[in-house]
Structures are given as structure tokens and as C-alpha cells.
Amino acid sequence: MEKKNEPQPPRFTASCSLLLSTLLVFGLVFYTYFFWYLKDFSFFQTSKAEKRTISVTPSDNFAALLQSLENSTILVLSPGKYSGNFRLERKTGIEILGTESTILESPDGIVLTLEDCMDCNISKLNIQGEDSKSPALFLIGAEGIVLKNLSVKSSFQAIKIQTKSQKIEIRDSHISGEIRIENCSSVVIAGNTLESMTPNPAISIESAMKVEIHKNKIRTKEGIFLKNIFAQENSNNTITQNTLNVSQNALVMHDCRDFLITWNEFVSEQSMAVNFVKCFGIAFGKSNFENKVKAKNGYALWMAGSKNIVLEDSWFNNQDTEKKAIYIESSSDIQILKSKISGLAVHEEGILKELKGGGILVSNTINFILEKSYIQESQGGIRIEKASQATMSHNQIQNNLGNGIEIQNSQAMTGPSNIVSQNHTGIVFQNSKGEILENSILENKEDGILLENSSPKVQKNQIAKNSDNGMRLKNNSTPSLFQNHFIQNKGFGICFSLQTMTVPWKLENFFEGNSKNPTDRMDTQ
Structure with missing residues (x-):
């Protein structure tokens, strides 16, 4: 029986067309990304190629080697002296390793530039x-550089980093x-010893972002100088666990923001130790x-034109007969806590002399x-003046040798506790307003409280065993007195x-054992 002509199955279906189109698009994307954008196949490499190692001796032309x-x-430098002005330009992944006896030197100019x-x-x-005008080590336009276990010496700048x-x-x-x-940005200075008696600061950083200064020991004339330093978003610059013993300023900060400064020791022999200006x-x-x-000599801490500063859990000491340990002026939102x-x-x-x-x-x-x-153990306690709050x-x-708390031409909430x-x-109020609330004012050498042309609210204080009056009012002071105890x-x-x-004093306050009468105006109420 003769076979009928049966229709042949299609050799190219719609599904096959879709598959080939997909593969073609994938191939174009693959080529564009890896050949045009990345320009290599490093994505597929399972491991990086090993670095080449070159041994260098003082007799080699080290300057020419760096250029080529x-x-x-990896360059491994043998012990000895390498003299010249050495320059490394536009290189990636270079390591230069030496020993303690490997010396790079130059009588003039920069010794090593990256x-x-x-x-x-x-x-x-x-x-x-x-060279008194050139740094020993100079970094310019550099990224991802680690300088470690170096000894760098210069009569001017040991290390300069910029641009x-x-x-x-x-x-x-x-x-x-x-x-x-x-x-610069993202700078870490950690674990170093800095010694110098040049007039320049040991560390000077200007116009930088994200700075970390950690565990350094600094014995110099000037300590750390920072200006125009900012932090990246949601982060802080940090100064931690450093020891500074300097003859002049230990830490000076101008126009800096977002810093965490902890576990440091700042000691100045001849000037102020810490200085914040416009921070x-x-x-x-x-x-x-x-x-x-x-x-x-000088202030332990001086602050001017600054805002949102917290001094916490710290110790401030100075020995200057004319300056306070802490001086704060023309600032706002300043806190001293647990210090x-x-x-x-x-x-x-x-005997205290x-x-x-x-x-x-x-x-x-x-x-x-x-x-x-x-x-x-201070010449005076705390003084608030010139329209402060x-x-x-x-x-x-x-x-303290002087008054405990002085408020002059200002407003203060003194208390509680x-x-x-x-x-x-x-406590002294002069031409001031505010409150004196729930304090223990005891055994002072003169009056417990002195008010001069001031009329604060004075409430629930224990004012006892002072060597003169519990409270002295002068120059038309008319405080509100409630529930105070004047004792002995x-x-x-x-x-x-x-x-x-005069002011009402009798009904709302308690008096007991004062050497003289409750007041010198017994005829008043």
C-alpha cells in the first residue's frame, strides 16, 4: 500500500527562536561588562597572581629601579645606606621592605616621594x-598607603601628606x-612615638575627613593641631589612648566637629593643655x-565659640595662680559631667598652706x-558671669580657697543636691537671677549664701555650721525663702x-542653734 505524504515537523520553532535571542542578549551583556567596562576577566580569577619579589642592595640604582x-x-632592601631622592609614581600594589639598618637618606630635597x-x-x-625646607617622606595623591615600623627623621617635616x-x-x-x-580623608595615626623640639606640632592636620589618632606617645614642644576636620555621615573622628607630654599646647582644635576623645593624657608644662575654638x-x-x-601654667582646658560639647568622666588640673582649670567663653550647649x-x-x-x-x-x-x-582644692570653685545661663x-x-559657686550678672539654677x-x-549671687534649690551648704568660712542685688528663689536648702551667717542679704536683695533649714x-x-x-522669713523656714538670733531683724516676719 502506498504511503501518503506526511507533513514534516518544523525544524525551527518559536521556542528555539526565543532561546537563541536570550543567549544572544546574554552574550552581548557579558561582552560589554567584562571587556568594555571591567576590561578584564578578574571576576573569574580564583586567586590573585603572586607578587614578584626583587632583592635590592645599596650598590644597585634604586632610583632607576623605582621608575621602571x-x-x-615586592622590593626587599638589604641593610645599608641608599642615598638620593627616590620617587615612586603611578604604581599599584608595591611593597618596599627593609630592616632597621636599611637607611634612605638625602642631604637635600625629599628622600622618598609616592x-x-x-x-x-x-x-x-x-x-x-x-633639608630644613623639605619633608623626608612625601605622599601626594596617594590612596591605600600603609607606612609601618618606620623610623623617619627630619629637622623640618618628617612626613607630609596632601592633595x-x-x-x-x-x-x-x-x-x-x-x-x-x-x-585628605580616612587617615589613621596609631601606635607611634613622636619626639621633637621643633616649634611645629607633632601632628598637624587641616581640611580632612575621618581622622583616627590612637595609642601614640608624644613628647614634643607642640602636640596635636587640628583644623577644619569633619566626619563622614554617622561616624566620628577619634582621638583615643594617646599620651602627650609637651612644653606648649597638647591639643588645639579649630573648626572641628564630630569627635570622640577618650582615654588620653594631655600634659602641658608651660601653656594650656587643651583648646577648642569654634568646635x-x-x-x-x-x-x-x-x-x-x-x-x-595656663588653662587645663580653654573653649571659645563652641557648641554641643560634652566633657565627661575626665580630670582637669592646673597650677596657675591667675587662670582657672577650665575656662569657657562665648559658647552654648556645654556640659561637664562626672568630672x-x-x-x-x-x-x-x-596643714594646707x-x-x-x-x-x-x-x-x-x-x-x-x-x-x-x-x-x-582650687583657688575658687565655679564662677558664672556675663549673661550666662x-x-x-x-x-x-x-x-576651695575662694567662693564655692559665684553667679554674676547671669541666670543660674543651683541645685538640686x-x-x-x-x-x-x-554660694554668691551678684546682680543675678535663678534658684538655689535643695542644696547642702555647710561649714564655709564666711556666709553660707551671699545675695547682692539678687532675688533668687531659695528653697529646701540645709544651711548649717557656716562660720558667719547662714545667709547674708545686701543691696536690696529680696529672695523668696521657703522651707530652708538654718542650723548652727x-x-x-x-x-x-x-x-x-526685708523679706518674709519666719513662717516658712526653720531655725535652730544659730549663735546669734535667727535674723538681725527680729521685728520683721
């Missing part, structure tokens, strides 16, 4: 510059001369991460807070001195 060097090369280099490591070299360099680390090195950094968002100290700040402020107490045979320095001065500053802090609570202000004892006068003061409970005006 291929990327991803320009437009990326991901390079320089370690175990002794770099010695003798938008980023991701630079200087670690575990001995630096004699200045580290100067300009217009914002500084956390100086933190719970259990205290800073120690000491100045033999200790003191001067130098001189004792002879267990002299007090130098210490105390706090706040001038023309608004929203100042002092809380849970100690001011002791302050709140002080839970402090101990004791054993301050202990103000063994000062000259406990050696003068009057309340003394109306040199003023004709």
Missing part, C-alpha cells in the same frame, strides 16, 4: 632627611619631626573612659550644665546687711 618597576612587586600610587606598603625603613590622599595609615613608627596632613559635637571623655588633663576639677594643694605638716589653679570660669555662655562633678546639680564643691562646703562663702551657723541665720528692705 612593574605593579604588584605620587598617585595605590595600595602600597612601606615598612622597616630608616628615612633620614636633612586628596585617602586611606593612609601611619603605624608603629618612630617619628622625629612633624607629621603634616592637608586635604561642634565633641565628646571629650565617656563613662569609664576618662581623659586626664594637666597644665602647670574632677582641682588645683595644686601645698601642705606643710598636714597654699592653693593654686583649679576651678571653672564660664563667661557669656548659654545652656551650660555642671552635673555629678567634683571641684576641690547655667544649671548645676549633684556636684560636690569643697575645700549640690554639696557646697568648706569654701570661703558657699555662727552668725545670724539670716543677716539683712546694708539694705533697708
Whole structure:
């Protein structure tokens, strides 16, 4: 039987067409990404190619070798002296390794320059510059550079880094001369020893972002100078666990913001220790991460034109007879929390003979807070002046030569829970407003409270055992007195001195054991 002509199946279906189109598109994307955009197949490499290693001796032409060097090369320098001006340009992945006896030197100019280099490591070299106008080691336009275990010496600048360099680390090195950094970002200076008596700061950084200064030991004339330093979003610049013992300023910061400064020791022999000018968002100290700040002459800390600064869990000490330990002026939103402020107490045979320095001065500053802090063994406690606004609570202000708390031409909330004892006068208000609330004002050498042309609200205070009056009112002071206890003061409970005006005192307050009468105006109520 004859077979009928059966139709042949189609050789090219719609499904096949779709598949081929998909493969073609995928191929075009693959080619475009890897050949045109990435320009290589490094994505598919399972491991990086091993770096080439070259051994170098002092007899080799090291300068020429650096010029002809291929990327991803390790140079191992033998011990000895390499003299010249060495330059590494537009290289990636270079490592230069030496020993403690490997010396790069030059009588003039820059010893070693890295320009437009990326991901390079320089370690175990002794770099010695003798030019008074040039740095020993210079980085310009560099990225991802690690300088480690170096000894860098220069009578001028040991290391200079500038022109938008980023991701630079200087670690575990001995630096004699200045580290100067300009217009850079992501800079780490950690574990170094810096020694120099040049007039320049040991570390000077200007116009930079994201700075970390950590575990350095600095013995120089000037310490750290920072200007125009900012942080990346949601991060802080940090200065942590450094020890500075300098003859002039230990830390100077101008126009800086967003810093965490903890666990440091700042000591100045001849000037102020720490200086903040026009700074914002500084956390100086933190719970259990205290800073120690000491100045033999000058302020321990001076602050001007700054905002949102917190000094916490830190110790401030100075020994200057004319300057306070802390001086704050023309600033706002400043807090001192859980800190200790003191001067130098001189004792002879267990008897206090002299007090130098210490105390706090706040001038023309608004929203100042002092809380849970100690001011002791100072020439004076704390003084608030020149239209300032302050709140002080839970402090101990004791054993000071001058007055414990002075408020002059300002407004202050004094309390609750301050202990103000063994000062000259406990609390003084002069031409000021505010409140004196729930304090213990005890055993001061003169009056417990002195009001001059001031009429604050005085409520629920214990005013006891002061060597003169519990409270003295002068020059038309008319405070509101409620529920205060005047106990065993050696003068009057309340003394109306040199003023004709009086205030209600009898019904709302308690008097007991004052050496003189409850007041010197017993005929008033």
C-alpha cells in the first residue's frame, strides 16, 4: 500500500527562536561588562597572581629601579645606606621592605616621594632627611598607603601628606619631626612615638575627613593641631589612648566637629593643655573612659565659640595662680559631667598652706550644665558671669580657697543636691537671677549664701555650721525663702546687711542653734 505524504515537523520553532535571542542578549551583556567596562576577566580569577619579589642592595640604582618597576612587586632592601631622592609614581600594589639598618637618606630635597600610587606598603625603613625646607617622606595623591615600623627623621617635616590622599595609615613608627596632613580623608595615626623640639606640632592636620589618632606617645614642644576636620555621615573622628607630654599646647582644635576623645593624657608644662575654638559635637571623655588633663601654667582646658560639647568622666588640673582649670567663653550647649576639677594643694605638716589653679570660669555662655562633678582644692570653685545661663546639680564643691559657686550678672539654677562646703562663702549671687534649690551648704568660712542685688528663689536648702551667717542679704536683695533649714551657723541665720528692705522669713523656714538670733531683724516676719 502506498504511503501518503506526511507533513514534516518544523525544524525551527518559536521556542528555539526565543532561546537563541536570550543567549544572544546574554552574550552581548557579558561582552560589554567584562571587556568594555571591567576590561578584564578578574571576576573569574580564583586567586590573585603572586607578587614578584626583587632583592635590592645599596650598590644597585634604586632610583632607576623605582621608575621602571612593574605593579604588584615586592622590593626587599638589604641593610645599608641608599642615598638620593627616590620617587615612586603611578604604581599599584608595591611593597618596599627593609630592616632597621636599611637607611634612605638625602642631604637635600625629599628622600622618598609616592605620587598617585595605590595600595602600597612601606615598612622597616630608616628615612633620614636633612633639608630644613623639605619633608623626608612625601605622599601626594596617594590612596591605600600603609607606612609601618618606620623610623623617619627630619629637622623640618618628617612626613607630609596632601592633595586628596585617602586611606593612609601611619603605624608603629618612630617619628622625629612633624607629621603634616592637608586635604585628605580616612587617615589613621596609631601606635607611634613622636619626639621633637621643633616649634611645629607633632601632628598637624587641616581640611580632612575621618581622622583616627590612637595609642601614640608624644613628647614634643607642640602636640596635636587640628583644623577644619569633619566626619563622614554617622561616624566620628577619634582621638583615643594617646599620651602627650609637651612644653606648649597638647591639643588645639579649630573648626572641628564630630569627635570622640577618650582615654588620653594631655600634659602641658608651660601653656594650656587643651583648646577648642569654634568646635561642634565633641565628646571629650565617656563613662569609664576618662581623659586626664594637666597644665602647670595656663588653662587645663580653654573653649571659645563652641557648641554641643560634652566633657565627661575626665580630670582637669592646673597650677596657675591667675587662670582657672577650665575656662569657657562665648559658647552654648556645654556640659561637664562626672568630672574632677582641682588645683595644686601645698601642705606643710598636714596643714594646707597654699592653693593654686583649679576651678571653672564660664563667661557669656548659654545652656551650660555642671552635673555629678567634683571641684576641690582650687583657688575658687565655679564662677558664672556675663549673661550666662547655667544649671548645676549633684556636684560636690569643697575645700576651695575662694567662693564655692559665684553667679554674676547671669541666670543660674543651683541645685538640686549640690554639696557646697568648706569654701570661703558657699554660694554668691551678684546682680543675678535663678534658684538655689535643695542644696547642702555647710561649714564655709564666711556666709553660707551671699545675695547682692539678687532675688533668687531659695528653697529646701540645709544651711548649717557656716562660720558667719547662714545667709547674708545686701543691696536690696529680696529672695523668696521657703522651707530652708538654718542650723548652727555662727552668725545670724539670716543677716539683712546694708539694705533697708526685708523679706518674709519666719513662717516658712526653720531655725535652730544659730549663735546669734535667727535674723538681725527680729521685728520683721
